[in-house]
Amino acid sequence: MSIAAAFEVALAAVVLGLGIWTIAVRETYSATVGFVAYGLLVALIWVRLDAVDVALTEAAIGGGLGGVLLLGAAARLRDAGPTAAEAPGKVVRVTAAILSVLTAAALAGAVLLLPDPAPTLAPKAVANASATGLANPVTNVLMAFRAMDTMLEKVVLLLAIIGVWSLAPDDAWGGHPGPRHQADPLGVLVFLARLLPPIGIVVGIYIFWTGANHPGGAFQGGAILASMWLLAIMAGLTDTPPVGRRWLRFILVAGPGLFLVVGLGGLWFGAAFLAYPPAQAKPLILGIEVAMILTIAATLGLLLAGAPERSVK
Amino acid sequence: MSLVRDIITIAAVSAGAFFFLAGTVGLLRFPDTLTRLHALTKADNLGLGLVVLGLLPQATSLRDGLKLISIWLLGLLAGATVSQLIARTARQGEPAK
Secondary structure, eight states: OOHHHHHHHHHHHHHHHHHHHHHHOSOHHHHHHHHHHHHHHHHHHHHHTTOHHHHHHIIIIIIIIHHHHHHHHHHHHHHHOOOGGGSOOHHHHHHHHHHHHHHHHHHHHHHHTSOSSOOOOHHHHHHTGGGTTOOOHHHHIIIIITHHHHHHHHHHHHHHHHHHHTTSOGGGTTSEESOOOOOOTTSHHHHHHHHHHHHHHHHHHHHHHHTTTSSOOHHHHHHHHHHHHHHHHHTTSSOOOOTTOHHHHHHHHHHHHHHHHHHHHHHHHSSSTTOOOGGGHHHHHHHHHHHHHHHHHHHHHHHHHOSEEEOOO | OHHHHHHHHHHHHHHHHHHHHHHHHHHHHOSSHHHHHHHHHHIIIIIHHHHHHHHGGGOSSHHHHHHHHHHHHHHHHHHHHHHHHHHHHHHHHSOOO
């Protein structure tokens, strides 16, 4: 067995072990930490599969922002105290276990029954890269060949933020999401929140920009921008904006909105919905992505900030 | 030349791996939070630093080398900040002597 194969077997074993541990452990806090480590190791698996774009997203969402979201949920659950009355009964638990096992078995069966070699559109996607002028096949698929999916995905993000906001109490509607964070102004966290964002913003924009030709893109870059924003919020350097602000709502709809406008333009001037004229394909895609990175950064940041809790006054 | 580069890489990455191993053993074996943090920072600072140092001769361009070094610097910054924050929280939690 070569070193690479041994590494892969060890990685797969650790990921499986972590997955089982995350399910089996009783403490929600420990399960969250296990899940974050699981996300980072799954990102390594994606790197081994040469899917660096997916690895970046997995590390940013599964390991980073998803972890922060779950940690916040775990902290709230702990504050609320144990609610023994709400613990599910034996029937519910057995049914959930059976359903989970059936789903896992169906997934495993689907993977094992795949024809070998699996049907793939990858060669076609690579062969038609010249149609858009972008060299990264993943960006081509996301922004051109399957642009419809990406647009709808951004609409789903918008629906998610509306879902979070709808948890706001009546008097806080349109107000600031989450608590106002306070930190020692001369402390370490504030120092980091002053030092890191300039670097993080450059890295985020670089990852977005390089996504045209190398692994990266608006989602990964947007996640980094969102984390820089959240760092400043958590250090108390800035407050979350009231969700009723018009500029904020404009940013939230900018990405899917521009996508939709360009799509309708394709219907009006060109062949079909979302059909870009080949000569303008690259500038159009970049324009949509600029709007999208702002939308994604704002949406992810606000999703983590939570429901509005404090009214503007 | 490539032999010299490979020898530097193998030596430095092995030394880095040793510090990661030592840091992990310390994390598992040391008695309290502060000493465990002490062990962990050795893995972050020295281990990652030596691995980056070992990978530098393999970098194909100056840009790749600078990227590697900035990863190490960002790792240092994150490690130093987080261990300070954890240590402060741990000291607040323990009874005053």
